[in-house]
Amino acid sequence: MMMMNGMPGGSYPVPGRGVRFKLSGLLHRKGHHALSHAHHGGLERRKAIAHALDPDGGRARMRIAWRVMVGVAAVIILKLFVVQVVLHSYYRKKIDIQAGGEYHVGVTRGVITDRTGRPLVISRMGSAISMSPKCFLRKNPKAWSDMRTICSILGLSAVSTWREAGHGEFMRLKRQASPAELEKIRGFLQRRNLSGIETEPLCLRAYPEGRMACQLLGVANDRGDGLEGLESKYDEFLRAEAEDLPVLRDNHGRLIFSNGGPVNEAQTGASLTLTIDVGIQRAAERELEQGMARVGAKWGCAIVMETATGEVLALANVPRYHPERFAAVPAEWRVNRAISTTFEPGSTFKLVTLAAALQDNFVKEDAVFDCEHGAYLIGDEVIHDTEPHGLLPVREMLVESSNIGFAKMGQKVGSERLYHWARRFGFGEFVKAGLAGDEKGILGKPRDLFSLSAMAFGQGIGVTAIQLAAAYGAIANGGILMRPWVVKEVRDYTGVVRLENRPQAVRRVVSKRVARTITSMLVGVVDRGTGRAAAIGGYRVAGKTGTAQISDGKVYKDEKIVTFIGFLPAEAPRLLVLVAMDRPKYGSGGGVAGPVFREIALAAIRQAGIPASTPGTVALNLGGEGAR
Numbered sequence: 102m103m104m105m106n107g108m109p110g111g112s113y114p115v116p117g118r119g120v121r122f123k124l125s126g127l128l129h130r131k132g133h134h135a136l137s138h139a140h141h142g143g144l145e146r147r148k149a150i151a152h153a154l155d156p157d158g159g160r161a162r163m164r165i166a167w168r169v170m171v172g173v174a175a176v177i178i179l180k181l182f183v184v185q186v187v188l189h190s191y192y193r194k195k196i197d198i199q200a201g202g203e204y205h206v207g208v209t210r211g212v213i214t215d216r217t218g219r220p221l222v223i224s225r226m227g228s229a230i231s232m233s234p235k236c237f238l239r240k241n242p243k244a245w246s247d248m249r250t251i252c253s254i255l256g257l258s259a260v261s262t263w264r265e266a267g268h269g270e271f272m273r274l275k276r277q278a279s280p281a282e283l284e285k286i287r288g289f290l291q292r293r294n295l296s297g298i299e300t301e302p303l304c305l306r307a308y309p310e311g312r313m314a315c316q317l318l319g320v321a322n323d324r325g326d327g328l329e330g331l332e333s334k335y336d337e338f339l340r341a342e343a344e345d346l347p348v349l350r351d352n353h354g355r356l357i358f359s360n361g362g363p364v365n366e367a368q369t370g371a372s373l374t375l376t377i378d379v380g381i382q383r384a385a386e387r388e389l390e391q392g393m394a395r396v397g398a399k400w401g402c403a404i405v406m407e408t409a410t411g412e413v414l415a416l417a418n419v420p421r422y423h424p425e426r427f428a429a430v431p432a433e434w435r436v437n438r439a440i441s442t443t444f445e446p447g448s449t450f451k452l453v454t455l456a457a458a459l460q461d462n463f464v465k466e467d468a469v470f471d472c473e474h475g476a477y478l479i480g481d482e483v484i485h486d487t488e489p490h491g492l493l494p495v496r497e498m499l500v501e502s503s504n505i506g507f508a509k510m511g512q513k514v515g516s517e518r519l520y521h522w523a524r525r526f527g528f529g530e531f532v533k534a535g536l537a538g539d540e541k542g543i544l545g546k547p548r549d550l551f552s553l554s555a556m557a558f559g560q561g562i563g564v565t566a567i568q569l570a571a572a573y574g575a576i577a578n579g580g581i582l583m584r585p586w587v588v589k590e591v592r593d594y595t596g597v598v599r600l601e602n603r604p605q606a607v608r609r610v611v612s613k614r615v616a617r618t619i620t621s622m623l624v625g626v627v628d629r630g631t632g633r634a635a636a637i638g639g640y641r642v643a644g645k646t647g648t649a650q651i652s653d654g655k656v657y658k659d660e661k662i663v664t665f666i667g668f669l670p671a672e673a674p675r676l677l678v679l680v681a682m683d684r685p686k687y688g689s690g691g692g693v694a695g696p697v698f699r700e701i702a703l704a705a706i707r708q709a710g711i712p713a714s715t716p717g718t719v720a721l722n723l724g725g726e727g728a729r
Contacts, residue, residue, distance in 0.1 A: 210304055210325050210332075211339040211370035213318060215379045216414075216589065220309050222318055222332075222424075227303040228283050229323075230255065230274045234266040237297030247293060254285045277303060277323060306332075312421040314382055316437040317587070319537065320427045329427075329435060331373065331588070334537040338371040338591045338599060371593040376412040376586060381405050384704030385415040389680065392697035393419055396685035402439040403697070404570045404679040405705050408668055410604040411574065411583030413534070414676075414705065441538035443563035444662045444681070447649030447690070448502045448631075450559030452572065454511050455499065455619060457522035460611045463513045466618060469494050470506040477505040479551045484508050484558075487689075499622045500630035502646060504558040511557020516547040519556060525610050526572040527582055528564055534585040535602070540565050559649060566664075570679045573666050576623075577643070577674035580616040582607040624671050632665060634695035637702060639713035641671035644698070646690035660684045665694035669702060670714040678702045 213222040238244045245263065252259040255275045265272055278286070283300065290298055304325035308318075319330015327336030385403045393401045405415035418438050422430040436442065458464035475489030486503050498506035511519055523529060529544030543563030547553035555561045567585055575582040584605040591600035611619075623643035626632045631646040644667020650657040663685055668677040678701050680694040687693075705711075 209341065209369045210306065210321060210327075211372040211594075213331065213339075213373045213375065215375055215377045215382070216412075217379070218374070219379050221314060221375070221377075221379075223307050223309065225305050225307050227277050227279075227305040227323065228300040229276050229303055230278045230283070230286060231299050231301065232266065232272055232274050233270065233297040233299075234272065235270060235297070237295065238266070239297075241295070243293075247295060250289060251286065251298070254282055254289065274298075277305060306424065308424055310379065310383075312423050313379070313386065314377060314416065315421055315424050315427075316418040316435060317377070317416050317536070318424065320424045320435075325370075330437065330537055331375075334535065335373055335588065335591065338593075339373065341370045369594040371591050371599055373591055374589045376414065376589055377416065378414045378708060380708045381701075381705045382415040382417065384708075385417040385701050386419065386421065388697050388700040388704070389417050390419045390421070392680075392693070392700075393682055393685075396682070396688055396693050398682040398686075398693075399684040400433075400438055401680070401682040402442075402566050403681075403701060404439055404566055404677075405701065406570055406574060406585060406677045406679075408574050408577035408674040408677050409583075411571070411585045412589075412604070413585050413587045415701075416587065437536065437538050438681075439566045440532070440534065440536050441540050441565070443540055443542050443565055444683075445560060445562065445649040445652070446564045446569060447559040447647035447662070447664065448504075449569055449573075449645050449647035449664055449666055449690075450562065450564070451499065451502070451507050451557070452576065452619065452645060453523050453526050453528070454507050454514065454519065454557045455495070455622070456526070456576070456611050456615060457514045457518055458495075458510050459615050459618060460522075461514065461518060463518075464495060464510060466495060470498060470503075470509050472498070472503045472505045475505070477508060479508075479554055482551050484554060496622050496625060499645075500625045502626075502631050507558040508554035511553055512550065514557070516553050519553065520544070520546045523556075523562070525582075525608070526575065527568055527607065528562070528572070532565070532567050532571060532585060534567060535588050536567075539567075542568060559647065566679055566681050569664070569666055570677060573645075573668060573679075574677050575610045576616045576619050577668040577677055578616075579613045580609055580611040582610050620671055620674075623667070627667065631689070631691040632667070632695055634691050635665055635667055635698045635702075637669065637699055637706075640669050640702075640706070640711075641714040642667050642669045642702070643671040643674070644668070646695065648689045651684070663688065663690040663693045665690050665698045667698060667702070669706075670711065672714060675711050676702065676705050676709065678705065 209224045209226065212220055212224070214220050237247075241247065248263055248266075249259040251274070252262050255278065257274065262274070275282070278300075286298065286300075289295075303323040304321070305323055306321050308315075317330055319328065319332035319334075321327045321332045321336075321339075325340050327333040327339060332339065385405055389401050389403045392398075401419045403415065403417040404413065406413050416437075416439050418436075420434050422434050427435060459466065469492050472486060472490040472493050474491055475486045477484040484504055486501075486505050488501065490501060490503055490506075493501065493503060493506055495506075495510075498510075514522070523544055528542055531539050531541045533539065542565055545562075547556050547561075552561055571582060571585050574585075584607050586602050586605070588600070588602055590598055590602065592598050620643045623645055624641055626646070627636050627642045627644050632642075632644045635642060635644055644665060647664035647666075649662050649664075651660045651662060652658070662681060662683050664679065664681040666677070666679040668674045678698050680697045680701065682694055682697075685693050
């Protein structure tokens with residue numbers, strides 16, 4: 102040990118301990134300052150090297166990072182601008198195609214039946230079949246063969262469908278697939294393990310009676326929405342509370358429910374029970390259709406109504422159509438003419454003039470009028486009768502339907518009172534029969550002597566068939582105007598009645614005495630007047646003919662609307678029947694509409710079981726009850 106310490110540099114030190122000893126001695130001798138100086142010198146050298154490599158230090162790196170972030174943000178903002186502004190329409194269409202919007206959960210609309218419960222409209226569930234071309238075609242080497250099979254099942258052109266599939270992300274293959282088609286498609290997809298074909302539930306309406314009462318019943322679309330007729334008017338009851346769930350389609354065309362899937366796949370709406378009688382409705386449509394074919398009429402309508410209650414037993418419109426194919430027929434075929442079409446009533450309006458004159462005592466029953474031998478000059482206008490007549494009592498004026506006689510009667514009543522009585526009979530106001538398309542007609546106060554005279558025999562005003570039926574029903578019902586109605590009740594699927602209609606008296610129009618007097622006069626029209634073609638053996642019929650020229654608003658044309666309206670048995674009225682036809686090629690109200698009235702009335706009599714009349718009863722019932 103001594104030798105080693107005495108050899109100044111003569112040998113190598115032991116590694117480790119001796120070096121530490123010498124460093125420790127050095128630090129002890131030189132002090133802490135020497136170490137600090139050495140350390141500072143090394144740090145300065147490192148800083149010099151770093152400065153040489155990066156003169157700006159960390160600030161340069163931060164500037165680079167900032168520029169990168171600004172550049173990325175600018176690219177994002179530019180992209181957003183392009184997508185949301187420049188190409189907004191393009192991407193909006195892409196979204197509309199991809200997004201399903203809403204998934205309509207299938208509903209079953211309520212049943213519509215006649216008064217006996219016989220179904221007129223029922224629902225059946227159906228399905229639409231759609232395809233996502235991308236999903237269907239992806240990794241499917243047999244896509245063309247599969248497409249041909251699917252199109253063969255659905256009755257489609259494979260070539261056209263294939264061509265269309267190449268231009269979209271979603272396409273409807275068939276809107277209404279039959280149950281057989283649906284079963285075949287599902288079986289084929291399962292065997293081939295194919296995706297991209299989907300089905301959507303639809304509510305389809307079926308009509309067990311075919312075209313019967315088509316305009317009255319109306320139509321609904323395959324989503325379960327009522328569009329026309331009773332389907333529209335009572336849509337809130339017939340439709341179920343269906344779910345419309347928000348959905349999207351992914352890039353494979355599959356549905357994505359954002360708020361969960363449907364709870365129920367089908368729900369049922371309430372049912373409607375009508376006052377319509379299927380047997381009477383069928384007869385009314387058949388006879389009206391045949392009568393129109395004989396004379397080449399453009400359109401026609403017929404109404405059968407219970408006089409005491411206002412219940413409509415039949416409401417027929419021709420031409421008819423099948424509601425399942427409603428989109429393929431002209432719009433005018435779908436109009437319920439009986440309530441929506443306004444026309445001049447012609448001589449059927451003479452009922453109002455007669456009732457006003459008798460009830461207000463302007464004219465006595467035995468009064469006589471000079472009918473001017475068929476031509477009556479008022480200022481610059483001339484009123485004509487079909488047949489020339491001289492002096493006629495009131496009863497015979499109605500039997501012969503003299504325009505001149507009733508023009509003079511209207512002059513006695515006056516403008517104010519005639520207008521008042523027209524309103525009391527329900528003209529110029531909505532009938533409110535619970536039907537869609539109700540019109541109130543055209544009624545104004547006569548401005549001068551000629552317009553007053555013309556109104557008295559049914560010119561210059563507009564009425565609907567249902568208004569005429571209600572007005573004559575008031576006379577048949579002893580002077581009380583009843584509101585016509587078609588829907589008896591609405592009952593939900595649990596059996597709870599949600600709406601119930603009952604006979605509703607609007608007001609008393611004339612006294613029983615006046616009503617019976619007018620009834621006996623109307624019997625004369627059928628027995629020996631213009632309505633002889635409407636006579637029914639064994640029954641007393643009270644009725645009136647009408648032949649009205651059609652006006653374009655300025656002049657009257659040769660075209661006309663013919664009507665006949667009557668009720669029976671006259672001694673105790675049960676049924677009222679109205680027939681109207683537009684533009685027959687020949688004939689008048691009595692000769693054209695009268696025979697159709699007779700056949701419809703006969704069918705209604707048989708259906709209702711009404712016994713034949715007792716001879717002389719009408720005359721015996723014309724008692725002297727005072728006006729009320």
